[in-house]
Amino acid sequence: xxxxxxxxxxxxxxxxxxxxxxxxxxxxxxxxxxxxxxxxxxxxxxxxxxxxxxxxxxxxxxxxxxxxxxxxxxxxxxxxxxxxxxxxxxxxxxxxxxxxxxxxxxxxxxxxxxxxxxxxxxxxxxxxxxxxxxxxxxxxxxxxxxxxxxxxxxxxxxxxxxxxxxxxxxxxxxxxxxxxxxxxxxxxxxxxxxxxxxxxxxxxxxxxxxxxxxxxxxxxxxxxxxxxxxxxxxxxxxxxxxxxxxxxxxxxxxxxxxxxxxxxxxxxxxxxxxxxxxxxxxxxxxxxxxxxxxxxxxxxxxxxxxxxxxxxxxxxxxxxxxxxxxxxxxxxxxxxxxxxxxxxxxxxxxxxxxxxxxxxxxxxxxxxxxxxxxxxxxxxxxxxxxxxxxxxx
Numbered sequence: 001x002x003x004x005x006x007x008x009x010x011x012x013x014x015x016x017x018x019x020x021x022x023x024x025x026x027x028x029x030x031x032x033x034x035x036x037x038x039x040x041x042x043x044x045x046x047x048x049x050x051x052x053x054x055x056x057x058x059x060x061x062x063x064x065x066x067x068x069x070x071x072x073x074x075x076x077x078x079x080x081x082x083x084x085x086x087x088x089x090x091x092x093x094x095x096x097x098x099x100x101x102x103x104x105x106x107x108x109x110x111x112x113x114x115x116x117x118x119x120x121x122x123x124x125x126x127x128x129x130x131x132x133x134x135x136x137x138x139x140x141x142x143x144x145x146x147x148x149x150x151x152x153x154x155x156x157x158x159x160x161x162x163x164x165x166x167x168x169x170x171x172x173x174x175x176x177x178x179x180x181x182x183x184x185x186x187x188x189x190x191x192x193x194x195x196x197x198x199x200x201x202x203x204x205x206x207x208x209x210x211x212x213x214x215x216x217x218x219x220x221x222x223x224x225x226x227x228x229x230x231x232x233x234x235x236x237x238x239x240x241x242x243x244x245x246x247x248x249x250x251x252x253x254x255x256x257x258x259x260x261x262x263x264x265x266x267x268x269x270x271x272x273x274x275x276x277x278x279x280x281x282x283x284x285x286x287x288x289x290x291x292x293x294x295x296x297x298x299x300x301x302x303x304x305x306x307x308x309x310x311x312x313x314x315x316x317x318x319x320x321x322x323x324x325x326x327x328x329x330x331x332x333x334x335x336x337x338x339x340x341x342x343x344x345x346x347x348x349x350x351x352x353x354x355x356x357x358x359x360x361x362x363x364x365x366x367x368x369x370x371x372x373x374x375x376x377x378x379x380x381x382x383x384x385x386x387x388x389x390x391x392x393x
Contacts, residue, residue, distance in 0.1 A: 174234065283313035
């Protein structure tokens with residue numbers, strides 16, 4: 001079994017907590033709706049549905065399965081009545097049917113026959129961790145999940161809601177994977193379960209799969225998973241967490257979120273982008289002596305109180321080349337263009353400041369392309385601007 005320290009770390013991700021805080025502050029109507037509603041099915045309805053559509057396992061006939069569930073529950077600190085079911089679906093998997101105060105686990109395909117003792121513990125730990133998460137903090141994590149499950153039923157759901165729902169699901173699966181490792185007392189059985197579910201094989205080598213996962217990871221790119229991260233991401237995330245690797249937070253950010261993209265913002269990303277925009281404008285204005293009334297007016301079209309309170313300039317390292325994508329670079333270039341064109345008499349001075357910042361965030365090519373495309377500058381003029389910026393820097 002994992003150490004006490006490892007078990008203590010089995011807490012919700014910051015992303016879970018931050019989404020709940022956002023819903024409480026910015027989406028109060030949705031949050032209050034999820035708080036007032038009871039689960040969509042009462043316990044008796046769930047039991048009736050399971051009895052009709054599955055085979056209910058009895059302890060006398062499957063003692064090893066119940067023993068694994070009991071052990072996993074003890075290691076995760078869960079107490080609740082348990083019912084286990086085998087579905088008639090042939091694809092290997094397992095799932096939790098959530099109802100407060102009761103645990104209903106459904107197994108699919110031959111999964112119970114394919115797993116050894118430790119892998120069965122890992123499987124139980126994963127599914128039970130869904131129950132654990134949704135039971136924490138008076139059910140707030142379950143409420144948040146319901147908000148986005150409901151939002152996704154609408155065809156016109158906003159992209160930011162879809163991205164938030166996706167990221168919330170990805171973090172939830174990683175939380176459950178940690179529970180799998182705790183229940184098994186090691187992370188390798190949890191990785192083996194991932195591979196067996198993915199392939200249907202009876203015998204797999206989790207260590208070999210981790211080597212494969214590292215190879216895939218080296219090719220770059222963030223997770224494209226909708227509800228579950230790719231198996232290689234989950235395997236590596238679990239390995240890094242179990243070994244207390246200090247690089248894990250940044251690694252997760254890169255793998256799940258990728259570079260900041262204005263075209264794929266979740267709800268938290270939208271709020272962050274608003275703050276960054278204001279701080280970016282403050283940083284840009286720091287390079288311009290005595291901005292004209294026209295420029296100040298343009299600034300206040302973005303933020304009506306800009307300059308009337310103390311502004312904190314953005315550290316440009318936050319939008320360095322590897323931390324944002326091209327669409328986001330274009331966005332910051334466009335902001336600088338707006339200010340440069342607000343006062344035609346100061347365009348050259350303002351564009352020089354823009355060129356200096358563009359160089360720092362890896363956007364020089366985007367800037368010069370926009371100059372030639374949008375302002376019809378000649379190649380010689382834009383090249384001269386870049387040279388002046390380099391000299392000034």
